Amino acid sequence: MEERARSCLLRSKATLEQDIKASYLMDHMVSDGILTNDEESRVLGKPTRREQAAALLEVLLRKDNRAYISFYNALIRESYGDLANLLHRDLPLLSPEGERSFADGVSPSVQVILSEGGVPQRPVVFVSRPALLNLIREKLYRLQNTPGWVTVFGMAGSGKSVIAAEAIRDHALIKECFPGGVHWLSVGQCERADLLVRMQSLCFRLEQGQSSEASQRPPCSVEEAKERLRFLMLRRFPRSLLILDDVWDSSTLRSFDIQCRVLLTTRNRGLADSVSGEYFEVPVESGLDEEKGLEILALYVNGKPQKLPEQARSIVSECKGSPLVVSLIGALLREFPDRWSYYLRQLQKKQFKRIRKSSSYDYEALDQAMDASLQVLEPEHRDLYRDLSIMQNDVKVPAKVLSVLWDLELEEVEDVLQELVNKSLLFRDCNQRPYHYYLHDLQLDFLIEQNRDQIACSWLCLSPRVQRFTDRP
Incomplete structure (x- = not known):
């Protein structure tokens, strides 16, 4: 629903609640195809006429101009x-194309749903990745008729x-699969007390408009919050989508195993193994191609990709197309447009700590984002991972x-590698048997920077043994 119409409903809400009889009005709206029989039943289930009117208006505010x-x-x-x-x-005017005819592809009704659900706005500098978008949407359509999980996973940045x-900025997807709305929750790395606060916040958001005082009391434990959310998603928001952003551990994820539809973003591909129901995976490639990387830089400096200086291609190549690194450098170049050569040199020297910029991302620089991934490993696995700094670029x-290298039994090594x-x-690389393993160039650069003082000694000690294997075709 467009902003002006929605604002009018909100201004008139008290008067409408006092005077209308919802049951009479809903007969017409069901005939128009605006209300479903389930929505009508939920409204009529309220005990008083005024509560029915309030419930009807709440339903309308989540719908489009036609409502x-x-x-x-x-x-x-x-x-x-x-x-x-x-x-x-x-009164809004409906164009012949309906609500799909908007320059950014997001209709007013979808924008309201996303705003109410706490979904972050599109970044000012945004470059689309159509193939990946279509793949995620294809998996989300699998949840149209059944609860389940779609896991979007990939490395930091x-x-x-x-x-x-x-x-989820898609009119057809929301209308056909998630008419109950979408609800975004940023999770991150959090202790149990912090998790409870996040779950309480989500409960509060979902309970807006309810008249029962008991339901407004914040849940006192994660277990109580889980049951509250289960009830809310089942009774008040059926066929809605819960989006859990940046989940790190399985115990946190199990707190949201409430038999609903979930879109999950994480660095840990195996998290969904700990919950019930169907799940689908979507890997996010770690790097953009050169064309997309140049497009991002051009947007930051208000130019055209073909007009960028020659260092631009080298910058995209050096940062391996990482969306985070390209964006960090683009934001810096917007403020210091003459520093193309300087930032290229910092990339070539692996000086990631000098490439930082405050942004909406949780980390100001790549080294912080990478280090956060290391800190969740067991200490002994963290040390093993750091040993990989002796590996070479593009070597599997x-x-x-x-x-x-690790002086461990092969089976134990395979278990560690699976976790990593x-x-x-x-x-x-699953195309080779036995499987071959490799680091993304940015991960290797990060480890080298972290372990620079230890590499020479380690390599001298291990080189005769390891080189016998790495030299083989």
Whole structure:
């Protein structure tokens, strides 16, 4: 519903609640196809006439322009002429193309749903990734008739949150699959007390408009919050989508295993194994291609990709197309447009700590984002991962090589490697048997910067043994 019409309904809400009889109006709106029989039943289930009127208005405020017009017409038909006059001036006009004809592809009704659900707005500098968007939407359509999980996973700075938010900016997807709305919750790394606060916030948001005082009391524990959310999603928001952004551990995720539809972003591919129901995976590639990287830089400096200086291509190449790094450098170049050569040199020297810029992302620089991934590993696995700094760019090695490096049994090495792959800290080439493993260049650069003083000694000690394996074709 467009902002002007929605604002009019909110201004007139008290008067409408006091005077209308919802049951009379809903007959017309059901006939118009605006209200479903389930929505009508929920409204009529309220104990008093005024509560029914309030419930009807709450439903209307989540719908599109057609709902406003249908409600207005119902008021006319039921001789509420004075109330219809309150709405007349702000009647929206429906174009022949309906609500799909908007430059950014997001209709007013969808924008209201996203805003109410706490979905982050599109970044000022945004470059679409159509193939990835379509893949996420295809998986979300699988949840049309059944609860389940869609997991969007990838390494730090790959753009998971932005692409997840963009995927649901789609009129048809929301109308057909999630008419109950979408509800975004940023989770992150949090202790149990912090998790409870986040769950309380979500409960509060979902309970807006309820009249029962008991339901407004914040849940006192994670378990109580889980049951409250289960009830709310089942009774008040069926066929809605819960979006859990940046989940780190399985115990946190189990707190939201409430038999609803969930879109999950995470660095840990294996998290969904800990919950019930169907789930689908969407990997996010770690780097943009050169064309997309140049497009981002051009948007930051208000130019055209073909007009960028020659250092632009080298910058995109050096940062391996990482959306985070390209955006960090683009934001810096917007303020210091003569520093193309300077930032290229910092990338070439692996000086990630000098490339930082405050942004909407949780981390100001790549080294912080990478380090956060390391900190969730067991201490002994963290040390093993740091040993990978002796690996070489674009070299893939089998587990047998790493069993020599780590001096561990092959089976134990394979278990460690599986954990690192699941947490997007390592990549596996499944086209070779046995599997071969490799680091993204940015991950390797980060480890080298972290362990610069230890590399020479380690390599001298291990080189005769490891080189025998890495030299093999």
